[in-house]
Amino acid sequence: MIYTITVNPSIDYVLQLENLNTGEVNRTSSDVKLPGGKGINVSRILKALDIDSTALGFVGGATGSMFEELLAQHELKTAFTKVKEDTRINVKINAVAQSEETEINGAGPAISTAERQTFMDQLSNIGDGDIVIMAGSLCKNLDAKFYLDIAQTIQKQGAEFVIDTTGQALLDTLPLHPLVVKPNHHELADLFNVTFKNEQEIVTYARKLLDQGAKHALVSMAGDGALLVTKDKAYKANAPKGTVINSVGAGDSMIAGFAGTFMETKDPIESFHMGAACGSATAFSQDIAVKTKIDEVYKEISITEL
Known part of the structure; x- marks a missing residue:
């Protein structure tokens, strides 16, 4: 459950x-x-x-x-x-x-x-x-x-x-090994008081969250897609085409898609794919996304290893 x-x-x-x-x-x-x-x-x-x-x-x-x-x-x-x-x-x-x-x-x-x-x-x-x-x-x-x-x-x-969550409240829980944490790239930069010049730097600092105990790190980057960082690898999901209507709930939707899929499959890549689809589908909707919209957006997302 x-x-x-x-x-x-x-x-x-x-x-x-x-x-x-x-x-x-x-x-x-x-x-x-x-x-x-x-x-x-x-x-x-x-x-x-x-x-x-x-x-x-x-x-x-x-x-x-x-x-x-x-x-x-x-x-x-x-x-x-x-x-x-x-x-x-x-x-x-x-x-x-x-x-x-x-x-x-x-x-x-x-x-x-x-x-x-x-x-x-x-x-x-x-x-x-x-x-x-x-x-x-x-x-x-x-x-x-x-x-x-x-x-x-x-x-x-x-x-x-x-x-x-963000800030110290997030850092305090890392030694307890959360299944996944999901800062956006601005929040990740603020955590470590840095400015990112490229995606590789984002990956480097996301991996610091894993070094402190997190099992997976999702980093959303708005129109630039999202990243999944695991202990050994990093992956990117593209940002699908669509009109952003309401970004409220998009991050929550990404977490739901990842956690729900991981519970059923134990596959972080497929969980990332579904999480990215749920997040974008909600961003393209007036309210929280429905299944038909999620399925539609899922087909437009590809996952590539960095």
């Missing part, structure tokens, strides 16, 4: 209007409410690939109930920890004529010590053969060590884990 952890999920309230005029009353032309969160995006792609997952995280209050109702439309299996405070709402404003998107993200609930422990107790069901994917921001009173605590717990129980 794959478990996705979205510590701080949200209702994404997406508003569309012609122009955003600050300080004035604005009228929308359309609006939609979506279940948001990086781990939720991962579960949705896994569902599209017909791979089972269970979504974990904290939800609370009236907004938490609405979040679960929205999520039920996607037929995902969930096991959320209920908390006292409300699940957050993120507002995303698309001003069409101005070609601008403005986001206002809520902080999310404060998690009590008892609620945190209830969540950690749920992890006892995770063990050999399972993969846990941790992605997204933390609630306001959970420190950066929370992901590390989760990784240490599930590793002792024999499960693999994937962490989608």
